[in-house]
Amino acid sequence: MRIRFRLDGQSVEVDVKHTETLLRVLKDRLGVGSVHFGCGEGSCGACIVLIDGRPRYSCLTLAGYVDGKEVSTVAALARDGELTEIQKAFVENNAAQCGYCTPGMILIVRALLEKNPSPSDEELFDALAGNLCRCTGYVPIINAIRSVIKR
Amino acid sequence: MAKLRGRGIAAICYPTGMNLGGDPSQTVIIAQPDGTFVVNVASVELGQGLRTVLAQIAAEAIGASIEDIEVRFGDTQLAPHDTGTFASRTTHRMGNAIIKAGQEVRQILLDVASKILEVSPQDLEIRNGKIWVRGVPDKFISVREVASQAQFVYNIPVVGKGHYVKPKSIVDPETGESDPHSTMAHGCVVADVEVDTETGEVTVLRLFTVYEVGRAVNPKLVEGQIIGGAVMGLGAALRETVYPRYPQIIHQTTSFREYVLPTAGDVPKIIYKIVESPTPTGPYGAKGVGEMVANGIAPAIVNAVYDAIGVQITELPITPEKVLKALSEKGKSK
Structure with a gap:
């Protein structure tokens, strides 16, 4: 089937199989580098994208589902090379080591803060529960997020 | 039934790299x-x-x-x-x-x-x-x-x-003496835990860690290794293990749903200190850091659990089942 959707603000059109996941289409067909294959079954969060502003596991989303929708990856956040506040905070707090979880982390935080600009610790940990990181021990990531939370 | 607290200590000497001449x-x-x-x-x-x-x-x-x-x-x-x-x-x-x-x-x-x-x-x-x-x-x-x-x-x-390359050091046949390692890094971990004797759940409240790393070539990166290693050690201590395919294949660990990593909300307070004692064999005195920062955590937590409930868990991870079983055996032997 042929689908049309907006990817990071650009219109794209691509032929997909009915069984194909959005993750595979983004990575293999459209050359998106920031969306990562981690577990392939919705447990790790490395493949998260925003679909109409809401965070979704692209490994569990069929590509056909995004027909007519708006898909955003972390690449859409920076404007004219200027990083967003949360991205700068990740850099300043050394919140990425291998970087595999980082795009998913940043997107989930962005979605959370848009809905709730001053989340409690419980709400923050709840939002991050589906994003695994093996390098940082989460502490620098949490510090980065806290530094941009409006209290 | 109570929530019992305990403190455990572990110390580590870590030889950097492989040794005995095979590691260029x-x-x-x-x-x-x-x-x-x-x-x-x-x-x-x-x-x-x-x-x-x-x-x-x-x-x-x-x-x-x-x-x-x-x-x-x-x-x-x-x-x-x-x-x-x-x-x-x-x-x-x-x-x-x-x-x-x-x-x-x-x-x-x-x-x-x-x-x-x-x-x-x-x-x-x-x-x-x-x-x-x-x-x-x-x-x-x-x-x-x-x-x-x-x-x-x-x-x-x-x-x-x-x-x-660290040159091969021949073992003296008389004394057994040799120079097997290029440098030793050192560390110590203190863990504070709380054990719920009703559910068997172990909660790590605080981890105090200190590591002697020779020279911290980049202190920010050393800090990243220490905190990341602590949380990896925490996972190994309390949760992560690969279960085999028996008694039935459904018991096999196949995904992150059974192999449970710590997530952001599971991280205790981690207090750390870096000590520098430059080694003459290292680049500007540096020693290896990455692995030892994960190694001392589980032993310290095991010892803290022992301090709390008086039973030494001898197999990781320290699951609630193992804690409850150990407590019930301890009760029988009294």
Whole structure:
């Protein structure tokens, strides 16, 4: 089937199989580098994208589902090379080591803060529960997020 | 039924890298036409920060500025031999190799600069990308300019090669004495836990860690290793294990749903301190850090559980089932 959707603000059109996941289409067909294959079954969060502003596991989303929708990856956040506040905070707090979880982390935080600009610790940990990181021990990531939370 | 608290301690000595002569690292540093430098290593950047740390070491050894160093890693076709990226060895082993290669490059740069400035190489100083006649630091020539002129004016290749291996130490047949390791890093972990005797659940309240790392070449990256290692050790202590396919295949660990990693909300307060005691065998005194920071956590937590409930758990992870079973056996033996 042929689908049309907006990817990071650009219109794209691509032929997909009915069984194909959005993750595979983004990575293999459209050359998106920031969306990562981690577990392939919705447990790790490395493949998260925003679909109409809401965070979704692209490994569990069929590509056909995004027909007519708006898909955003972390690449859409920076404007004219200027990083967003949360991205700068990740850099300043050394919140990425291998970087595999980082795009998913940043997107989930962005979605959370848009809905709730001053989340409690419980709400923050709840939002991050589906994003695994093996390098940082989460502490620098949490510090980065806290530094941009409006209290 | 109660929530019992306990404190446990573990200490660690960590020998950096493999030893006994089987663990070489080699590198080649090559100047580029624009006077910057490429450091070719077969070691791999996997998030530990090798790209930064090796560039820092190369810049220091050459006298170049760090912006002019590019570390190219992981291409075993282009880079000379390296045993691998494991056992906390890369900063120490490859760092030592890079210092040797960098010193060769530095000497070539000084020789070329002495031709340009018409002074003896012994009268020159080189640091942070600048070369100047001793005592006249404001009249300098840039390292990039010298490296570039070496190639285009003086026809001298600016290439340095370096290698490091811990020499094999033969065991004395009489005394058993030998020198088996290149350097020892040290650490200590104190864990505070709370054990719920009703559910068997262990909660780690605080981790205090202190590590002696020789020299923290990049303190921010060492900090990242320490905290990341602590949480990995926490997962190993309390949750992570691979269950086999029996009694039935449904018991096998197949995904992160059964292999449960800590998530952001599971991290206790981690207090850490870095102690520096430079080793003569390390690059600018550095020792290996990466692995030992995960190793001491589980033993400290096991000891803290023992302190809390008086039972030593002898198999990781410390699951609620094991705690409850141990408590019930302890109750029977009374």
